Amino acid sequence: MSFLSGENMTGGYGAADILHDCTIAVEKGEIAVIVGPNGAGKSTAMKAVFGMLSIHTGRVVLDGTDISGLSPQDRVKAGMGFVPQTNNVFTSLTVQENLEMGAYIRTDDFSETMERVFELFPILKEKRNQQAGELSGGQRQQVAVGRALMTQPKVLMLDEPTAGVSPIVMDELFDNIIEVAKTGIAILMVEQNARQALNIADKGYVLVQGRNRFTDTGEALLANPEVRKSFLGG
Amino acid sequence: MRIHRNVLLFAGMFGLLAIVGFGQSWSVALTIFNLCLISSVMALGVNIQWGYAGLFNVGIMGFAALGGVAAVLVSKPPVTEAWSAGAAGIGLAIISLGVTIAATIYARRKLTGRRRSLVSFAIIVAGFFITRGIFDPSVSAIEAIEPAKTGYLGGLGLPVIVSWAVGGLFAAGAAWLVGKIALGLRSDYLAIATLGISEIIIAVLKNEDWLTRGVKNVAGLDRPVPREIELQNTDWFISLADTLGTNVISFSSIFVKLSYSVLFAVVLLAIMWLSEKALKSPWGRMMRAIRDNRDAAEAMGKDVTRRHLQVFILGSAVVGIAGAMLTTLDGQFTPGTYNPLRYTFLIWVMVIVGGSGNNWGSVLGGFLIWFVWIEAEPVGAWLMDVVTSGMSEGNGLRDHLLKSAPHMRLMVMGMILLLVLRFSPRGLIPEKGGR
Amino acid sequence: MTDILNALILFANFVLVPATAYGAQLALGALGVTLVFGILRFSNFAHGDTMAFGTMVTILVTWWFQSMGVSIHPLPTALLALPFGILATVGMLLATDRLVYRFYRKVKAAPIVFVMSSVGVMFVMNGIVRFIIGPDDQRFADGERFIIKARDFKAATGMAEGLTIKVSQALTLGIAVIVVIALFWFLQRTRTGKSMRAFSDNEDLALLSGISPERVVMITWIIAAALATIAGTLYGLDKSFKPFTYFQLLLPIFAAAIVGGIGNPLGAIAGGFVVAFSEVTITYAYKKFLRYLLPENLEPDSLVQLLSTDYKFAVSFVILVMVLLIRPTGIFKGKVL
């Protein structure tokens, strides 16, 4: 039994199903990566796990309890954090306010968590009073991840955290993510940069047309010639 | 099945009018009927905008008033002294205004940055003062001529029925202006802009005496049908009344009202026929496709803003026609009586209750809501009588309730709109195929 | 020299002071419209009549206080009644939200449906106000009327022109400043205020952060009710209360909100003053003013009024049109279209 799993999920946005019997799981302290061609339903699978669209078959289980019926807000309270693919920061709020909003549901003192985030992303501390909309792409992604970390989630879900950032920044972000995983948080991540992502992944899922095509360890997928040929560009 | 239901709905509507005919009088029933017809035309115009394209026009009143202006400007005889006193000046002022606008647009196209703002500002200021310099003396000259009787330019002295078309044109012109500015932006902005333009149109009509005598009103408009008094002195009419065995005087009043009914009905049917044809044409299908999924239509290369402008102008023109018909029926133009409740809001209730997107629905809504509006007054007063019957003569609350009864209608109409919007958004006669 | 001073006093008396008070009233009104737009994302056509409703309740309570002899002389009794007006309006707006708007939020209706139902709400409120207090002018100002009277000013300064400052004008400005400071403190410094800004900025992300939309909406209506009642009461004290006037205020208020950048509170304040000053300067008759400044042979014999006061709403409209044509996002970049 995995820590977080979406099991046999089938569903979509409206009449037509996008996901077909799709299963995704991740363990505490591990990194699971979903890769696949554009439009494969990766983001949709993430939203399904987070309860942002209804699945009519299958279920989502967190730490042994079925959470399929919970709203996204309740899943946040249950210990899940989500960084969407787009529009993932409050552009008109300062960096610090973004983090505060991440901690909105917390009633205890969260200054320590914020310090932790600042340790992880030192540049954010420097720019704490700047509007998030004025930051560079990579810094914005850091704000987005930082915001999601403010609830001290047990699972962190990231949808293409490295989209549109330079390779150097990408490496940095991956390092940060590994560090977060080391603190015992389960990380479920969608990535376009499949090769680099699978490199740091404990587990990898290749999604095609809403179905699981390959599921294995990151290493094994990188070694799999069929995966290499179709999805990693040789 | 549905056809059946709709026929029943209309039959019921005519039944209501017949009850008024038998119960109160046929003259009253016909008065209501005529205004029902005009309301239906207005509702059709609004339905073209809302039902076909999802455009929310909060300035129906202004477009209707422009129709009223047309009735005056077309049918009243020209005031020759006023023309010689000031018409040239007014014309010159209009040209000066046009030149100012053209020059501003030209400057904005040619220049950039700070220069652009400064130059356009200078042109506007200079143009304003030149225009006013020509305009003001001419206005005073015109308004000085027999202010109690005329004091305005008068009109063209044509048959008033011509004004129905001209009213449509006036409204179309105003719609073009507003649409150019507000369409293509957030949908709220059209609503705000139409609200603004209609308030301004009314303000202009109340204050520009040289044009339509302002709040002094223009009475005694030409009529498209004979006058009662003429009929009463016409041989064939008297003998007709004799054969029918009715009183000549009351029959003349009914006959005149019936003549209006025929004219209005012809207009209504013509517009109805055109609207239905348009709705079923490829153009109508495209309009609805745009309404239902704007993004998809845009992605397919449709120029949505242009289509919206088209439909907005067409709908406003229909409202303008109805406005001219209304002023014709009244026989006088009274800018002071235009208020948004009667001329904008009530029409909206008609469209929504009737069934947005369905022309038959708008016609039914026009009939039903006008009927309710008129009959609500005596019913409301009666209701208040009943409520206050237990209270003593001098009771302050009783007096207050009796005095406030008319305002109940406002609330009731607002409630009806909200309730239909919420619980039956497709209205009495829903759009075929639906959204 | 005295001529120039007299001209300035004249200008201050008829333009500066009244326009400042009017600008503050519009700013408060526009703040309400802009907040509702920022959070609920529609132009609230019922805002003018919400102002009328709040003012009406304030007036009724004022009359009641007056009849009991309660007074805070030299200040108008209406200030004492204001909290009651606000409370009633809060109740009213929360009820309309519950009965009307909440459903459309749930079904994610198109913005124009919200606008249309707000027009329905406008007419219901308008009906309620006319039903209760009637359609006529009501006066409810009491207490001291002037801070500076023209006569005293002339006597003290020896100038030909006098300067009048009404209590209502000073009150308007003072209260507006306090309200705006409180509002900005709330939005910038408190957790709830920040959550409202976050919600306005990015609704989906706000939901993902656990911000409750219903709570944000509720607080927005409460603030809008308070702003509307305060704006309406101040306007009524300064001029007079008539339901139809409040409906007509909708246009300058919308213009102010859009000029500033709709959804942007700072913009609403700037917009309020832009609209008020344009309206007053354009409809002011400069004849006497110019007579002080120009040599005798150049003195104008007309009123030198750019636009008659009957057209003051046209000024708002023209401003609105210019903004829509030139910079639809307003001065301070508001919500994108």
Ligand SMILES: Nc1ncnc2c1ncn2[C@@H]1O[C@H](COP(=O)(O)OP(=O)(O)O)[C@@H](O)[C@H]1O
């Ligand atoms: N909000 C939405 N409503 C309807 N269909 C959507 C929506 N978002 C995505 N889709 C469709 O779902 C499919 C999968 O999209 P997505 O999950 O975003 O793919 P990926 O993230 O793998 O690139 C695509 O066909 C896309 O068109």
Ligand SMILES: [Mg+2]
């Ligand atoms: Mg995606």
